[in-house]
Amino acid sequence: MNSLKANSLKFSSLAACCMFSVSLQAQRAPNVVIVFLDDMGYGDLTVTGATGFKTPNLDRLGVEGMRFTNFYVAQAVSSASRAGLLTGCYPNRIGFSGALGPNARTGIADSEETIAEVLKKKGYATAAFGKWHLGHHPQFLPPNHGFDEYYGIPYSNDMWPYHPQNPTAYPPLPMIEGVRIVNPEVTAADQEQMTTQFTERAVQFIERNRNNPFFLYLAHPMPHVPLFVSDKFKGKSEYGLYGDVMMEIDWSVGELMNALERNGIEKNTLIIFTSDNGAWINYGNHAGSSGGLREAKGTVFEGGVRVPCIMRWHGKIPAGTICNRLASTIDLLPTIANICDAPLPSLKIDGVDITSLLIGDEKANPREHFLYYYNRNSLKAVRNDRFKLVLPHLGRSYAGFLPGNNGRPGQVNENHQENFALYDLIRDPGERYDVQSVYPEVIAELMKIIEAARSDLGDDLTGHTGTGRRAGGTLAE
Numbered sequence: 001m002n003s004l005k006a007n008s009l010k011f012s013s014l015a016a017c018c019m020f021s022v023s024l025q026a027q028r029a030p031n032v033v034i035v036f037l038d039d040m041g042y043g044d045l046t047v048t049g050a051t052g053f054k055t056p057n058l059d060r061l062g063v064e065g066m067r068f069t070n071f072y073v074a075q076a077v078s079s080a081s082r083a084g085l086l087t088g089c090y091p092n093r094i095g096f097s098g099a100l101g102p103n104a105r106t107g108i109a110d111s112e113e114t115i116a117e118v119l120k121k122k123g124y125a126t127a128a129f130g131k132w133h134l135g136h137h138p139q140f141l142p143p144n145h146g147f148d149e150y151y152g153i154p155y156s157n158d159m160w161p162y163h164p165q166n167p168t169a170y171p172p173l174p175m176i177e178g179v180r181i182v183n184p185e186v187t188a189a190d191q192e193q194m195t196t197q198f199t200e201r202a203v204q205f206i207e208r209n210r211n212n213p214f215f216l217y218l219a220h221p222m223p224h225v226p227l228f229v230s231d232k233f234k235g236k237s238e239y240g241l242y243g244d245v246m247m248e249i250d251w252s253v254g255e256l257m258n259a260l261e262r263n264g265i266e267k268n269t270l271i272i273f274t275s276d277n278g279a280w281i282n283y284g285n286h287a288g289s290s291g292g293l294r295e296a297k298g299t300v301f302e303g304g305v306r307v308p309c310i311m312r313w314h315g316k317i318p319a320g321t322i323c324n325r326l327a328s329t330i331d332l333l334p335t336i337a338n339i340c341d342a343p344l345p346s347l348k349i350d351g352v353d354i355t356s357l358l359i360g361d362e363k364a365n366p367r368e369h370f371l372y373y374y375n376r377n378s379l380k381a382v383r384n385d386r387f388k389l390v391l392p393h394l395g396r397s398y399a400g401f402l403p404g405n406n407g408r409p410g411q412v413n414e415n416h417q418e419n420f421a422l423y424d425l426i427r428d429p430g431e432r433y434d435v436q437s438v439y440p441e442v443i444a445e446l447m448k449i450i451e452a453a454r455s456d457l458g459d460d461l462t463g464h465t466g467t468g469r470r471a472g473g474t475l476a477e
Helices: 001-027 056-063 080-089 115-120 186-208 241-262 281-286 328-339 440-456
Strands: 031-037 067-068 125-131 149-153 175-177 180-183 214-219 268-273 309-312 321-323 372-376 378-383 387-390 393-397 413-418 421-424
Touching: 031 080, 031 241, 056 241, 056 309, 080 328, 080 421, 080 440, 115 125, 115 214, 115 328, 125 186, 186 214, 186 241, 186 268, 214 241, 241 281, 241 421, 268 328, 281 372, 378 393, 378 440, 387 440, 421 440
Parallel strands: 031 214, 031 268, 067 321, 125 149, 125 214
Antiparallel strands: 067 309, 149 175, 175 180, 268 309, 372 378, 378 387, 387 421, 393 413
16 A cells, blocks of 8 residues: 555656646747848749749748738838837837938937847847848947847948949948957858858857747848849749849748757747838849739838738647738737737837737737838828728839849839828729728728827828937937
């Protein structure tokens, strides 16, 4: 009896230990990987209609995860878009607009909290590799905004002395590690290796942190022009250099997936893949596809602001699902904070938690509307789950111009007059048919949202200052 009792106690203790171990594993904070491309268009994946090249790893990511069809960037331009993603704010709230250049003396403010800073409070290891573009002076670089590691270029890869339109406007393009320049003059040969190098750094980071929760932000400079690709993929696609570049990016995502699986952490890692804005279509065969959406990068039409997005998290996100609900890059911070049990920033943000969408709640609709700001602080449009109201404004248009070829851009009209119009994005995602006369009640509801936004964030088009905006960072003397 004593022996049986001892064995019973031993078994009970072992069972309790195993249950505790399982509980610990279940409670372990998830890893987060964000892959952020530059100028990838809505139609640039196999699943969104790309031809002449294939993206099998991204196809697999979608099969194993969720693809979003109404996913928006904060603004359709590089710096502003990245500011929105990393802080959960409309960029005009935090003093961001446009694309910062080498002469800029501004950047992300110390008072703003990035996803990395939010997760550092929970003990996460953090790294950023690739393009930063939130200020190139040391105080603005990733190590001073929550990232343990950084290796990359401080702004766009065309901001160098070989720019096709303004070759004398830019100094040499540097490569930075931490806050130190490690290569003062990036060459064409260096650019050919960037996708590979940033991927290798990302894989090494995963390997080193396989036993700790981590946040990895891999911001590829491609497929922004000028296009460069390594010998591994040069000449491999039927679509030319752009297709080669997309194939290498797909390879990069595959390398990350392989690293997660090799280290047994793929089931505890949320992967998010998206782009900073739509295609830069006036570059012709060196540009991507807007996938039938209107206009492209630098506009508030769908081809500029709506981007592909795929998320995978085994066991949490239902595999092979499509989400047609409205969501944005500014929603990533509050969503990640929720699933990682991390505190939100102390200052107001604009993102909403979309965890309910990730877990497949078909009744959930966390983001009820989206504001289309552009330029310094111009509110040009707003949409709800179905309708989009475009306000009168001057803006970029690619319509009526032949695209460029082989790295040279075609013309655009930067002062095209857009008129007041209402579009039904369910029936007319190409924004071709103005239905304002049919839905006056919809216009009235959207105008209420616009007036609230003007009061909070302001609107240069109507002279509203707004009470909720904060100053961006300025270079300390």
